[in-house]
Amino acid sequence: MLNERNPIPVVEAIKQVTKYCKKGETEYIELTEARSRVLAEDLIADHDVPSFDRSPYDGYALRSEDTTEVMKNTPKILSVVGHIGAGSVYHKKLEKNQAVRIMTGAPIPDGADAIIMLEDTTTFEESGKSFVSIRKQLQHQQNISFKGEDVKNGTALVNKGTVINPGIIALLATFGYAQVPVAKKPVIGVIATGSELLEIDQPLEPGKIRNSNAYMMIGQLQRAGAIPQYYGALTDNLEESLEKISEVMKEVDFLITTGGVSVGDFDLLPEIYQELGADVLFNKVAMRPGSVTTVAAVNDTLLFGLSGNPSACYVGFELFTRPIIDSFLAKETIGIQQEQATLAVDFSKVNPFDRFIRGRYEFKNGQLVTEPAGKDKSNMVHSLAMANCLIQLPGGTEGYKQGDKVTIHLLGE
Amino acid sequence: MLNERNPIPVVEAIKQVTKYCKKGETEYIELTEARSRVLAEDLIADHDVPSFDRSPYDGYALRSEDTTEVMKNTPKILSVVGHIGAGSVYHKKLEKNQAVRIMTGAPIPDGADAIIMLEDTTTFEESGKSFVSIRKQLQHQQNISFKGEDVKNGTALVNKGTVINPGIIALLATFGYAQVPVAKKPVIGVIATGSELLEIDQPLEPGKIRNSNAYMMIGQLQRAGAIPQYYGALTDNLEESLEKISEVMKEVDFLITTGGVSVGDFDLLPEIYQELGADVLFNKVAMRPGSVTTVAAVNDTLLFGLSGNPSACYVGFELFTRPIIDSFLAKETIGIQQEQATLAVDFSKVNPFDRFIRGRYEFKNGQLVTEPAGKDKSNMVHSLAMANCLIQLPGGTEGYKQGDKVTIHLLGE
Incomplete structure (x- = not known):
């Protein structure tokens, strides 16, 4: 069967394929599993960060007006009336000439309007009371991390369609996402074809080669963010192949076959597409390697008929299958x-x-x-x-x- | 406790850490799980690829000397004596003026020394016998993929320490690696410290923040190829913290803590290192953020005392922990x-x-x-x-x- 085939340009072929973009669903997964997955909803801040005015340093919270008299050789002595660790709250109001020892990240007590760093102070005790000696003047609001200065409540932080990285995980944790909405991965079937194929654990035989394309595809599918489902290799038997492919199509979102798309006597895919009533989008692309790459559609299930040649198979996947995976995942950027x-x-x-x-x-x-x-x-x-x-x-x-x-x-x- | 700390340059700190490189073991995993793992042995070809002379095209195998008389308008007629699909072998020897129909990838039959492409021929039948009409002269050895022309037996293909990509998976399949030797991933414990920390599923409280660093670390560890083991957050209690850290150290290859390494009253890590008899490699690095980053060693178990500040924690991990993970995995290139x-x-x-x-x-x-x-x-x-x-x-x-x-x-x- 020596068909006449009309090559179409690569760009045109990609356009044909991406017309059939099928969008996946959203699923909820643990935050610890979220890395490299695709965010399925916009991440919007539901509170200010920080959620309260807090201290950026270890030091003392005080009233800046109490430091106006500080001169080089005239420190100011304040009475230390409390101690706030991170996570604690000082419940009284700071009065004139009082200071509170404060840790990084702790909330600024009422009445205080500045923080002095620990290294700019000296502490001492007298008659069982604590004092701190201040050697610097401070301005109103000096050294305060203000409520909302990192992120304001309501801010859109990360768009859906973004691949989740460790920094985004930190944001998700901050906003309480124990479960994260992500795009469900497409399940993509892989079938190798050709009577010459041995499985990887079989010894070599004359005229035969081990099936490397299917495993390569599995790796490429994992890299692209899909779930590969390997259905083994088919020998060059039309009836069996047709039956297997029809079955597999019910279980997957898309199907990749490698081999069998050329003009050889045992290249059965063209006939299988016909039997399936598939719409062949193209069966020749103006490219090397992989000019025989064929893509067909049965409803919205795309059948990728990639070449049996390893490089052609590899290139065909990256050019034509990858954008479809990206679309399914609703990624912000589509394709390699x-x-x-x-x-x-x-x-x-x-x-x-x-x-x-x-x-x-x-x-x-x-x-x-x-x-x-x-x-x-x-x-x-x-x-x-x-x-x-x-x-x-x-x-x-x-x-x-x-x-x-x-x-x-x-x-x- | 206001210790005097001497900052060391970043490069010096990295050097200190990498002195403690601990190398992991080899484990065998399924080929379908091998992507992104680190190859633990050199991959050396144990047979030629192709393992036999084969046809790169669909066409006819013939003896080039039979085509010497072919002229533009004088095709040569050869008798078609067989048909070889990929995976099959033609067991007889090709005689004068004979040809064998051959598929891409099939072995060249004995006696043949060239392949003519199908499109340069016409086939016909006469008296129940098949013939092919040849319209081109062919040279000795024309259109033959020779045994070993891709890879020669004994060739070193991929060095140990290389991260496995889909192309390497194809090679592993070709050479029959159903099980792949890869570097075992290090198990790295993560402990957050600080009484201000809420877990991600807890509602906000005054003065408290959700623990984002630990989850960020988990993502960074996964990205770097390690197995994170999260042990929760510790409050600022010395005895409990010491006990927990001592326990955890028995279960992990390395341990990361976030927070507690600064000079605040509740920064307990310096004291914990002392109690553990740890060798503190450095406790101040000449960098921003993360100057308080501390690394200590108990025998060959490194304790990374990263800052509680998210950015400092992030940077400290990438600069100091990542090279150790790369060393453990025996990667060819170490560090970011x-x-x-x-x-x-x-x-x-x-x-x-x-x-x-x-x-x-x-x-x-x-x-x-x-x-x-x-x-x-x-x-x-x-x-x-x-x-x-x-x-x-x-x-x-x-x-x-x-x-x-x-x-x-x-x-x-």
Whole structure:
């Protein structure tokens, strides 16, 4: 079956896929499990932070007007009438010439309007009473952390769709989120196809290879924030394959197959899509590797028919599956991060299609510089292990030279 | 207790800590769980990849010498004597003027030395026999993926100490690692201190705040690849605190406390270290925030006494605890990634100590540019949520200007 296929541009293919964006639900999880998950509701402050005027230092709370007479050699003596640890409250009002010993974070007592740091004081006892000698003048409101100065009640702090980092966890804790609303992860099925595939724990046989794509996909799905569900490898049998794929589709949000989308006699996916009544969005993309990448839809369940070639499979996932995962998670930014980088080497080879080269980027004095991660024949899985980006070289040009600016897609490792 | 403390430079403090590097053990885990873990053994190819000469295309395997007479209008007709799917082997030897239909990835049959792509052929049947018409001359060894051309048997592919990404997972699958040797994660205890702390599910009370540092730490520990073990918050009671900390130390590889390391009357950690007979490596670092950061050692168990101030706690963790985790995991690179970036704003404030500002970096035409993530008073947890780097401003200078190059520490979000 040697079908005529019309390649569509990469950008157009991505647009086709993202039309089918399916949004997931919200679930509540423990705060200790929230890191790297996607916040499903805006985080809005429901109280001021600090929630009371407090001391930023260890020292003494006092009335600044009592320090106006302090001169270089004339300290002022105040009577120490209390002691406030963090978490405690001084319940009386501070009177003239009184001071209260106060710890970092403790609330400013009534009547006090300034804090003097411990190192600017001397304490002593006389007749069983405590005194503090003040060596500095203080201004009204000096050294006070004011109620709401960090965050005002009602402030929108973090937008939904943001990936939760440790700083956001601190905010969630501050506002009492023992349970955190996050986007439910999509469950994505993975099926490898091809009679040549051995499982990873099987010994090699002539003509066969171990199934590496499915495990690679599982890693890529985890990295993208999805839950991979691996359904094993299918041999090249149409009826069995069709039955398995129909079953699996009921259990997953999306399905990825690797292999079987080319024009070989055993490439069964095109026929399976037909049997399923799937709407084939495209079956050829103007890119290398992965030109045979196919995406089909049955209602709102997308079937990603990725190439059996490891690099093509990898690239197809990052370009086409990742945005769908981001949409499902309702992330603020959709798809893999793209930046401009300087090429460190020449690419003389001209190609009518866009090329996606497994690359490495690094910083040279703060500037993004990129080069290929290794040999670049598309069957070479070794360079995938070294890659931290994909270098995009638009097709139909004169080739690229060292120093040219190119787009790189950051893989996020 | 107003101790005299001698601040040591940040670099010196890091050096002190990393002297105590404790290396973890190796454990074996499922390949599907291996992503983001640290490889504990060098990954060395134990067979060639491909492990046999194979076809890179769908097409026909043939003897190139049979195509020497092919001219533009004179195709050569070969007899099709077999059909090899991927995973199958053709067990006979190819004779003169014979061809075998072959799929991508299938082994080259004996006697064949070239592959012609399907699109350069026409097939037909005559008297019940299959023939293929060849329209191209082929060279000896044309279109063959050779045994070992991707990876040669014995090649060192990935060094131990490397973080496992999806490409490395593909390699591990290829070489049959159903179980993967990875560095065991360190178990790190987290204890918050301070009578002012409420748990996250408790309602606010006057003078009290919810415990956010411990949860933030848990997130930072997860990000750094450790297993956090949270032991709750201690009130400011020496005896109870000492007992709890002594107990916990038996269960963890390292212990982090937050709060209680300053000079306040309720800052109990200095006394606890003394009671434990701990070797205090330093109790003051020439940095802001976090100058009171203290690290002590009991044998090879490090006790990180981080500040109770959220930003100081955060910075102290990234500078001092993270390298220890990396060492424990025997990572190839130790400590947080540092790069040069261009400042987008002025910092006029002069400080004798190094400052670590919560920052954001982004790329402007491939160039790292950085600015503060928000307000920078050290109690302001909001800017921590927005930060993706720490901007390091060395102390004792004239301040910094927009356009200056500064070191940033990438937080890895």
